[in-house]
Amino acid sequence: MTTGSGYDPDEYPRVAVTVDLVVLTLRDGELCVLLVERGEEPWRGARALPGGFVRPDETLDAAAARELVEETGLRDVPGHLEQLRSYGDPERDPRMRVVSVAYLALAPDLPEPAAGSDAAGASWVPVDQASAGPLAFDHARILADGLERARAKLEYTSLATAFCPPEFTVSDLRAVYEAVWGRPLDPRNFHRKVTGTPGLLADTGRTRAEGRGRPATVYRAGPATGLHPPLTRDG
Amino acid sequence: MTTGSGYDPDEYPRVAVTVDLVVLTLRDGELCVLLVERGEEPWRGARALPGGFVRPDETLDAAAARELVEETGLRDVPGHLEQLRSYGDPERDPRMRVVSVAYLALAPDLPEPAAGSDAAGASWVPVDQASAGPLAFDHARILADGLERARAKLEYTSLATAFCPPEFTVSDLRAVYEAVWGRPLDPRNFHRKVTGTPGLLADTGRTRAEGRGRPATVYRAGPATGLHPPLTRDG
């Protein structure tokens, strides 16, 4: 907005603004996205990203945070939430002009949305399956953009810790990278890398035994937000 | 958009959607941004980013491209145009709820907008000055986000060539990096780096003498879009 000559709100076309969410989590070492099943036309029965209208006095970030809480059925969703990009092709929704501001959320392993709650109908779907099957509207494109953003940001930020619970081991963190990037990493080089990045990990002084093998040191996320130098996914 | 139960368009608040442009160019080796002076309230007399309403049957990208042409007064604007992010705080425009989808445009040295044209009132302002002085609405924030995006993308993409005319020398390209990052780079290491990146530069076989010194080889932008490995600005 703008230079333009005076305008009357009524001159301008009605546009609806929504937020759509790409919510990613790790379940059993697999990267999953939260999808809902549409109960009505258009795209009745198809899977879609969760989302909804932005309310009159709400910021875009607040609308995304509200939808995230509503659709997961959790009071407080830990992790990370950031704006992804906006989608506004005139024909993306056949009912009216809808501009959607998409958000990317990353969360640690969350429970399956409860059947009785508002979040019923939402479920975690492995991203490979979600990307293959059809999705409502332009949500396949939004999901692809969200995945690419997540994959890229793991390279040069500490974002992977958003997929972990408050306390985690280096192996937990490596499992995040392997799931998001879809390829195995060398445990020894990975360990040296992340423990050698100042401020990334805060040692709790404790260890945790997970079945066989030497117990792993337990860390919390440190204050660092960037990775210098970055981890690389191409290799 | 989503899951929700049926809705009537009239239930939802009227929202205006605009595009705002952060148009960057190099003038005399200085990074400049295109600003307009507002002729009316609110923010009458203040400088603002160019922008305008998205038309009913227009994609967001098309609206941004149209505004770019209108505000520069050029038929065809070379360079690069990409979506930056959206801004939708309820109070960002006192007149009504306005969600702005910001775009980032990078262009080679463009002429001063002609006084008689539609683009009159627009002018190129050095970014240091634009960032310092007040801007209308939340445009200071949008400008800062655009600059950060441009600075970051020079590291790992071939975007710098968008600031150059179709044919350019390695020195021209280096001048882009130095202007955008605001720091000098070693000409020798820079030369080795960019000429050694496959697909970044296409040799025209010609050279060009610019005053004193050995004539430089003239290149065109090659097919490569990414830089592997990246150039680094912290270094």
Next chain:
DNA sequence: ATAATAGTGTCTTTTAGACAATATCAC
């Protein structure tokens, strides 16, 4: 003991960055 996972050390290759040296122009 054996298998499994955690963590350390070592080596090679690649790259960044500093900077010497050479090439080709204007003057």
Next chain:
DNA sequence: GTGATATTGTCTAAAAGACACTATTAT
């Protein structure tokens, strides 16, 4: 010639990636 810019080469330090090796657990 001198001075300026372009381009190539050389050296050092840092980092990536491969992988041997040690540490600590369960069985």
